[in-house]
Every structure is written in structure tokens, then in C-alpha cells.
Amino acid sequence: MNQDFSPDRAACGFARDIPLVLDAGEAAALRAGARVGISAAHESAHLHVAGAAPYVDDVPEAAGTLHAALAPSPVASGVLRSIDRAALLAMPGVVAVLTAADIPGANDCGPVIHDDPILADGTLRYRGQPVALIVATARDLARLAAARIGPCLDIEPATPVLTAREAYARGDALLPPASLIRESAPGALTAALAAAPHRLGGQFSLGGQEQFYLEGQIAYALPTENQGLRVLCSTQHPSEMQHLIAHALGWRSHQVLVECRRMGGGFGGKESQSGLFACCASIAAARLGRPVKLRLDRDDDFIMTGRRHPFEYDYDVAFDDDGRITGIEATLIANGGHSADLSGAVMTRALCHLDNAYYLPEVAINGFVARTNTQSNTAFRGFGGPQGALLIEIVMDRIARHLGRDPLAVRRANFYGVASRNVTPYRQTIEDNVVAALVDELVAQADYQGRVAAVAAFNRSNSVLKKGIALTPVKFGISFNVPHLNQAGALVHVYADGSVLVNHGGTEMGQGLNTKVAQVVADALGIGFAAVRCSATDTSKIANTSATAASTGADLNGMAARDAAMTIRNRLADFAAARHGGEAADVQFANDVVRVSGIALAFATLVRQAYEARVQLWSDGFYATPKVHWNPKGLHGRPFYYFAYGAAASEVIIDTLTGEVSLLRADILHDAGRSLNPAIDIGQIEGGFIQSMGWLTTEELVWHATDGRLLTHAPSTYKIPTANDCPAALHTRLFDNPNTEPTIHRSKAVGEPPMLLAFSVLLAIRDAIAATGGPGADPDLRAPATPEAVLDAIASLDAIRP
Structure with a gap:
């Protein structure tokens, strides 16, 4: 209770x-x-x-602050011959007009491959690409000048490539194609496909998703003494911002300090793509010797930044009479946009998550990152994992409908085993599998079988409204794809009054990272939460940090902070034992009291004594995730330290006349290990579920078919979920499953894995649409399942009806 x-x-x-x-x-x-x-x-x-x-x-602006705006390209493809800077400089309030030629260092903000210019260097790659940086005395004046740049540009337009399928047909890739292949013997997959009792092939189309963080992209650069900069930036990766700014200015990293106290949301959109705005503000501030702020409005944020990669799929799957897969070949085509950004790692994670919770004995998965004249797509919560895993769930559903079997029975037949059938396509042995037990618990909790019968009864008596229900599992790998990124540092200071300040390399974007780190430090020192404070993330405190991404924020930074706190605790224990007698190992820290040799001292009292005895009361901490390794050429190894599991059962109702969908009920059981903070974790699980539901149902991105304009560039045209889209019945519980690996207090990550839970919503919609057809009806439903997509899927069944 x-x-x-x-x-x-x-x-x-x-x-x-x-x-x-x-x-x-x-x-x-x-x-x-x-x-x-x-x-x-x-x-x-x-x-x-x-x-x-x-x-x-909200930071008070320093005297002399200027404001910047980025002028966008009016075409999606072409050559920029010249810019009439004089006309722009003549506009009210304009102080400077900077172009690619004014960048003193590298004109590049690509995080991995250097193929992403800060300002257009002559070649125009997408509609909305920044071609010039306008600096003015007021933000509105800078934006007004940027909006009027069209007549000042001399452009030779070209025909853009706007879809991934078109780029794939042309062989136009941003990166070399990748293949993840595992066969029991050469040619085994071909043989399995040829000999299978059943075989299905097809295509599937999955849209992208806008991060829609509440705080848009922003950077505020303030010159400091001796050719330095302090940059306040809304970013998930302060160290990368520091490096990009230094390269753009031709400086050393120690000349640039990047600080982030908090973000109003990130979701991956501020991992690499905040670099463009940090660099532009910094270039202007360094050149003009004055503070410069660059803040995008929502429309510019949409048209200048990338988002979750849309995917196209081709697949061929073989299976037996029980629905057990014997072989699968799939091609994943991601729309990378105009530059590589993080697309290589996104595709790798997609390939490594196509299996989701299922054992695939013979498999070949091919990945192609298409180059198009659109915004460069980037990290988004899940980082390719959801795009990979969704395909296998669509396949499972199609297998079940082909065989006339319960979709959950087909899924169970394909689950990874515990002692066998437990090696992934990338050759990592699964050592912590709990998916079957977790699903069994959810089936009972959600009364799944009873509700399947109730849905069928409802559909028999209703011709216009149809219900659907689905239960889908989650297996999600936790760690960065690139092993060296799995590290973190922290600083812990204990002040003479017993209060504690923590600085770590993670960034707070509303997900509760600072809360969890403060809890870890408070627990290590045996003090209350009120005594611990987390400061802003700052590249002058913790160097060479990894992005707060890949669900590793608490795993990495919690362990680093605990390492630092335990060093201080051990020093205090040694001091207490030396002063008051006894053994250091017997000293107890709890509830703000230190007990040593029968004496109870307030923590603050012991700290004061230690300070006066010249005991060091601060420490750094460091953590590197063990066991992870990866062969990027062969696409095999152990890319994940552990897996997080979960499952969701969703029930929907659709109106077959309008295509409208409502989620009636969702039951979620999720594995957070031994949760550091159950309330925050449940919030993350439910938030991820609703965000993913939006991606798969309402958040449709539309580009003009010929000129490359993004037509859905504001809340008026792009629909994210609201409170009204949440089901009236949303039941969320944590699965009791301490991590088998020694993570921070045996907890598990909860940032990205919940994104897979909403697959159950899309599959429930498929189930409801199938109810409009006859036995074995298998609707052709794309995602997002907007009303138009639902009606098209119903029509696809009507077309094959006798």
C-alpha cells in the first residue's frame, strides 16, 4: 500500500x-x-x-549581446554561386553577414565523417540548409533579414532526390552497405528458404519522427579573456560541442568551455545536431568579440535539423508449421539525408536489434543508408533499435495470420532460449534472458486470453467499429555501439559543513539523471538527499565525456559518481577509526550519522573533524563498462553489456469509416533491474511508450514531392500525442529482476527500451483491420498508422475479397 x-x-x-x-x-x-x-x-x-x-x-544576457539567425536555402539541390552581402548588411540592425568563407577553421560539424558543412560551401544539399549567418542587434531583426535572403542568392537549381527508395535504386549511399550474416554452414540460408514448408516475402514502410523537444536548439557564446569562449548550449554532448567549436575556430579545446545545466528535452536531437548552432554562435562571437545568442524558432528547427531515420524494408522469411522461423533475409534501407551524421551507428544498432526477442537460426540482414536531399537524419531515442525490431514483429504477425494461429503462440515459439537457441545473429550469447517469464506474468496480469475472446466477440457483433489486441515483447541491448564511448567521469566535493556537490559528465534533459546520481552519492555517504546537489555539466570539470545517450546515463555516471563518493567515504572511515578507535571496515554511515566504536557522530561533525585534520574531502571517479567489444567490419562481438526486457499488451478500437484509432487500454511490464528510483523509471517507461505510439500512429512527416519542402514543420501540421491520446486504462509495473551484471545497484537502463513497447499498439491496429476481412486476412498497413493509412489498409483487404 x-x-x-x-x-x-x-x-x-x-x-x-x-x-x-x-x-x-x-x-x-x-x-x-x-x-x-x-x-x-x-x-x-x-x-x-x-x-x-x-x-x-533564461540566462540574463550580458551587455552588448548580439543575436544571430540562419538564412536557409530556398532549394533542395543546386549550386550557390554568390550571396549579395551588401543588400543584407543594409537591412535594419544587421551587424554582420557571415558565410562559409568567414569560418577560420574547418567548415564542418559532422560527428564521425567530415561531410557536413556548417554553412553551405557552394553545393546546396537540402531545402532549409543554412547558407549564411546573420548577426543583428535584436533577434527579430536577425530573423527578418534571414527570411529575406532569397533575392540575395544567385543559385543554379538541380533536381533533388527525395526518397530512400529512389536513392537505393540509384545506388547512392552515404556509407558503404553493411551486412550481418550468420549461417550454420555456407549456403544454409538459401537452403532454408528453399526447403521451408512456408515462406513469406514483402515490403514495409516506416516513417521518421521529429524529436519535438520543448526547448528548441539554442547556443549562447560569450568571449572570455585571452582568446577563449564560454558557450552555454542545449546539448546532450558538451565535449563534442567543445571539439567542434575548437575545430571551426582553428583553436585548441582548452580555449572553449561548454556548459549545460539542463535541456528542455533532447531525445537524441541534441546529441550531434546541436553542433551546427554551437559553432555558428561561437564563430560570430569570436569574430565580433561580443556575446552572440542563436535560438531557433520551431519552424526553423524543423526545417534545419534531422530526426529519426525513416526506413524501408524488403524481406523473405521461411518458417515451419508452428510458425518457427528457419531462415530470414532482409534489407533495411534508411533515409540518411544529405550527410552521414550518426547514420552508420544507427544502422548498426538496427541490424543488431532486428532479432528483438527471437532466435533466428539462419539470417542475412543488409543495411543501406540512402543519400537524399533532405535534412540529415540523426539520433532519436532508441537509435535505430526500434526500426530494426519493428520489422520482426511485423513478420511474426504475418506468419501467425498465414498459419491461422494466435500471434502470441507464434512469438513464444520463436523466443530465445536459456540454455540453447540463445546466440544472437551478431554472435553474442544471451546470458540474462527472462523474456518468457516476463511475458507469462504480463499475460496473467492483463487477462490477455480473456480479452482476446472478448475482442473477437465484439467484432462479430459490430460492423463499423472493430477492436484489436496484441502483446509484443522487448529485448534491448544496453551500451554504446562504439566500445570506447562506454566511459564516464565524476567529481564529488564534500564541504566542511557536510554538504556535497557532484559534477558528472552526463546531461540532464528531464529524464532524472541528476536525481539518480544524487541518490547514488547520498546512499554511498549515508546522508539525506537534501545534502547532495548536482551542478551543471561543464567541460572544464569533466573532460572527454560521452554523449548522454544509448540509455547509459545512469549506468556510466552513477558508477563514476559512486566511485568518487566511496573514495571519500573510505578516507572518512580511516580517519574515524584512527581518531575514535576500531577498524575502518566497521565504521557505518547511515541516516546522516556515522557510527564508530560505539560512538555516534553526525556526518557533518565527522567531516569538520576530518577537514581540520587535513583529510582530502574531494575525489574524482571513473567508470568504464567491462566486457563490451565489437568487430565493426564483421559486425560481431559483444556490443551490449546486458539486455533490458519488457512486454506490453494493447487494445485498440478503430472506426472503419473514418480510419480513426483510439487506444483503449495498455498493460506494461518492464524490466528496470533493481530500480534506482521506481517513480522516475515508471515515468520514463510510460513516456517512452506514448512517444513511440505517436511515432507509429500520428506523427507523419510529409515533404513536397518535387521541391523538397518539409510541409509538416509546426504543431499545426505535425501531430504529437497529447493527454487525450493516452489510454484511460494504463497499467504499468516493474518486473522484479535484479541485473545479473554488477551495474549501479543492479539497476537497468530505462531510456530507450520502452520505445519498443508501443509496437503492441501498431500490431493491435493491424489486428482490428484484419477483423474487417475474412480468415487469414493480412492487411497492408504502413506506419505511421494515420487514419489515411488505416483506410488504405482496409481497402487493401477489400481489393482481395471475393
């Missing part, structure tokens, strides 16, 4: 009178001194709800 554990509110770090709701187990753990596994409120929650949490644009 949940209870309000008000007496310990202050110990839990609430600056205001906000109740803490804990279940009985959490309350007992808190009384015993635990600070992890507790549903502590987000450390900035009281600031968020009061509108008092400062973001980059």
Missing part, C-alpha cells in the same frame, strides 16, 4: 512541502538508511512546475 512518508520529507531533499509517496518496502528501506530504490521526486520538479527552472534562454 502506498503511504505518505511525510516525516522523512526533509531527509529526502524536498526544498518545499511536497509529499513523498512510497510503498511499504520503500518506506522501510528509507528508514534503514537506503537512498536508492526510493521514489524520490525529480530534483528540479518544484522548479519545473513553478516555471523557475532556468534554461539557456
Whole structure:
């Protein structure tokens, strides 16, 4: 039973009178001194709800601040011959007009391959590409001048390539094609496909997704002494911003300090693509010797930045009478946009997640990243994993309908095993598989079988409204694809009054990372949450950080912060034992009290004593994820430290006359290991589920078929989910499953894996559409399943009806 554990509110770090709701187990753990596994409120929650949490644009502007805007290309492909800078400089308030020729260092912001110019260098690659940086005395004046750049441009237009299929047919790739192949013997896949009792082939189309962070892209660059810059930036990767800025200016990294206190959302869109805006603000500030702020409005953010990669699929699958797959060949075609960005790693993760929770004995998966004249697509929550895993779920559904079997039975027949059938296509042995047990628990929790019968009964008696239900599993690998990125550092300072300041290399974007890290440090030192504060992420404190991405934020930074905190705790234990007697190993830290040789000292008292005895009360910490390794050429190894599991059952209703879809109920059971903070983890799970549901149902991106204009570039034309799209019945529980690997307190990541849970919504929609046809009906439904797509899928069944 949940209870309000008000007496310990202050110990839990609430600056205001906000109740803490804990279940009985959490309350007992808190009384015993635990600070992890507790549903502590987000450390900035009281600031968020009061509108008092400062973001980059809330920082008071320094005297002399100028404002910048980026002037976009009016064509999707062509050659830029010249820009009439004099006409732009004559516009009100304009101070400077900078072009590619004014960049003192590298005109590049590509995170991996140097193929992404900061400002167009003569070749125009997509409609909206920045061709010039306008700096003015006011933001509106800079934007006005940027909007009027069209007549100032001399352009020779060319015909753009706008779809991945067209680029694939032309063989126009941003990267060399990749293939992940595993066969029991040469030619085994071909033989399996030829000899199978059943075989299905087809194509599937999956759209992209806009990150739609509430705080748009922004950077504020302030010159400092001796040719230096302090850059406030909304970014998931401060170190990369530091390096890109230094390269663009021809400087060394130590001349650039990048700081990020918090972001108003990121979702991957601020991992690499914040670089363009950080570089532009910095180039202008360094050239003019004045502070420069660059903040995009929503429309410009849409037309200048990339998003989740749309995918096209071709597949051929062989299976037996039970629906068990004997072989599969698939080609994944990603629309990379005009530059590589992070597309190589996104495709690799897609290839490594096509299996999802299923054993594939003979497999060949080919990946092609298409070059198109559109925005360069980039990281998005899941980072290719959802695009890879969705295909196998579509295949499972088609197999079940072909055989006339329960889709869940087909899925169970293909689940990875525990002692056998447990090697992935990329040759990692699965050592922590709980998917079957988790699914069994959810089936009982959601009354899945009873509701399948109820849905069938409803459909028999309703001709216009149809219901559908589906249950899909999740297996998601946790770690960066690139092994060297799996590292983190932290600094912990204990002040003489017993308060603690933590700085780590992760960034806070609303996901609760700082809250979890503070909990870890509080637990390590045996003190209350109120005594611990996390400072802004700062490249002058923690160097060479990895992006806060790949769901590794708490795994990496929590371990690094704990390492630093335990070093200080051990020093304090040694000091306490030396001063008061006993053994350091017997000194206890809990509930702000240190117990040594029968003496109880307040933590702050011991700290003061240690300070006066000249004991070092600060420490750095470091963590590198063990075991991960990867062969990027052969596409095999152990790319993931562990797997997170989950499952969701969703029930929908569709109107066959309008194509409208409503999600009636969703039941989620998700594996967060031994959760550091159950409330935050459940919030992340439900948020990821709804965000993914939006991707698969309403968030449709549309480009003009000939000129490359993005037509869905604002909330008026691009529909993200709202509170009204959430089901009235949303039941979310955490699966009891401590991590088998020694992660931070045996927890598991919850950032990206929940994105796969909403597959159940799309498959439930397929189920409802199939109910409009006869036995074995297999609708041709694309994603997102907008009303138009639903009606098209119903029509596809009508077309084959006798």
C-alpha cells in the first residue's frame, strides 16, 4: 500500500512541502538508511512546475549581446554561386553577414565523417540548409533579414532526390552497405528458404519522427579573456560541442568551455545536431568579440535539423508449421539525408536489434543508408533499435495470420532460449534472458486470453467499429555501439559543513539523471538527499565525456559518481577509526550519522573533524563498462553489456469509416533491474511508450514531392500525442529482476527500451483491420498508422475479397 512518508520529507531533499509517496518496502528501506530504490521526486520538479527552472534562454544576457539567425536555402539541390552581402548588411540592425568563407577553421560539424558543412560551401544539399549567418542587434531583426535572403542568392537549381527508395535504386549511399550474416554452414540460408514448408516475402514502410523537444536548439557564446569562449548550449554532448567549436575556430579545446545545466528535452536531437548552432554562435562571437545568442524558432528547427531515420524494408522469411522461423533475409534501407551524421551507428544498432526477442537460426540482414536531399537524419531515442525490431514483429504477425494461429503462440515459439537457441545473429550469447517469464506474468496480469475472446466477440457483433489486441515483447541491448564511448567521469566535493556537490559528465534533459546520481552519492555517504546537489555539466570539470545517450546515463555516471563518493567515504572511515578507535571496515554511515566504536557522530561533525585534520574531502571517479567489444567490419562481438526486457499488451478500437484509432487500454511490464528510483523509471517507461505510439500512429512527416519542402514543420501540421491520446486504462509495473551484471545497484537502463513497447499498439491496429476481412486476412498497413493509412489498409483487404 502506498503511504505518505511525510516525516522523512526533509531527509529526502524536498526544498518545499511536497509529499513523498512510497510503498511499504520503500518506506522501510528509507528508514534503514537506503537512498536508492526510493521514489524520490525529480530534483528540479518544484522548479519545473513553478516555471523557475532556468534554461539557456533564461540566462540574463550580458551587455552588448548580439543575436544571430540562419538564412536557409530556398532549394533542395543546386549550386550557390554568390550571396549579395551588401543588400543584407543594409537591412535594419544587421551587424554582420557571415558565410562559409568567414569560418577560420574547418567548415564542418559532422560527428564521425567530415561531410557536413556548417554553412553551405557552394553545393546546396537540402531545402532549409543554412547558407549564411546573420548577426543583428535584436533577434527579430536577425530573423527578418534571414527570411529575406532569397533575392540575395544567385543559385543554379538541380533536381533533388527525395526518397530512400529512389536513392537505393540509384545506388547512392552515404556509407558503404553493411551486412550481418550468420549461417550454420555456407549456403544454409538459401537452403532454408528453399526447403521451408512456408515462406513469406514483402515490403514495409516506416516513417521518421521529429524529436519535438520543448526547448528548441539554442547556443549562447560569450568571449572570455585571452582568446577563449564560454558557450552555454542545449546539448546532450558538451565535449563534442567543445571539439567542434575548437575545430571551426582553428583553436585548441582548452580555449572553449561548454556548459549545460539542463535541456528542455533532447531525445537524441541534441546529441550531434546541436553542433551546427554551437559553432555558428561561437564563430560570430569570436569574430565580433561580443556575446552572440542563436535560438531557433520551431519552424526553423524543423526545417534545419534531422530526426529519426525513416526506413524501408524488403524481406523473405521461411518458417515451419508452428510458425518457427528457419531462415530470414532482409534489407533495411534508411533515409540518411544529405550527410552521414550518426547514420552508420544507427544502422548498426538496427541490424543488431532486428532479432528483438527471437532466435533466428539462419539470417542475412543488409543495411543501406540512402543519400537524399533532405535534412540529415540523426539520433532519436532508441537509435535505430526500434526500426530494426519493428520489422520482426511485423513478420511474426504475418506468419501467425498465414498459419491461422494466435500471434502470441507464434512469438513464444520463436523466443530465445536459456540454455540453447540463445546466440544472437551478431554472435553474442544471451546470458540474462527472462523474456518468457516476463511475458507469462504480463499475460496473467492483463487477462490477455480473456480479452482476446472478448475482442473477437465484439467484432462479430459490430460492423463499423472493430477492436484489436496484441502483446509484443522487448529485448534491448544496453551500451554504446562504439566500445570506447562506454566511459564516464565524476567529481564529488564534500564541504566542511557536510554538504556535497557532484559534477558528472552526463546531461540532464528531464529524464532524472541528476536525481539518480544524487541518490547514488547520498546512499554511498549515508546522508539525506537534501545534502547532495548536482551542478551543471561543464567541460572544464569533466573532460572527454560521452554523449548522454544509448540509455547509459545512469549506468556510466552513477558508477563514476559512486566511485568518487566511496573514495571519500573510505578516507572518512580511516580517519574515524584512527581518531575514535576500531577498524575502518566497521565504521557505518547511515541516516546522516556515522557510527564508530560505539560512538555516534553526525556526518557533518565527522567531516569538520576530518577537514581540520587535513583529510582530502574531494575525489574524482571513473567508470568504464567491462566486457563490451565489437568487430565493426564483421559486425560481431559483444556490443551490449546486458539486455533490458519488457512486454506490453494493447487494445485498440478503430472506426472503419473514418480510419480513426483510439487506444483503449495498455498493460506494461518492464524490466528496470533493481530500480534506482521506481517513480522516475515508471515515468520514463510510460513516456517512452506514448512517444513511440505517436511515432507509429500520428506523427507523419510529409515533404513536397518535387521541391523538397518539409510541409509538416509546426504543431499545426505535425501531430504529437497529447493527454487525450493516452489510454484511460494504463497499467504499468516493474518486473522484479535484479541485473545479473554488477551495474549501479543492479539497476537497468530505462531510456530507450520502452520505445519498443508501443509496437503492441501498431500490431493491435493491424489486428482490428484484419477483423474487417475474412480468415487469414493480412492487411497492408504502413506506419505511421494515420487514419489515411488505416483506410488504405482496409481497402487493401477489400481489393482481395471475393
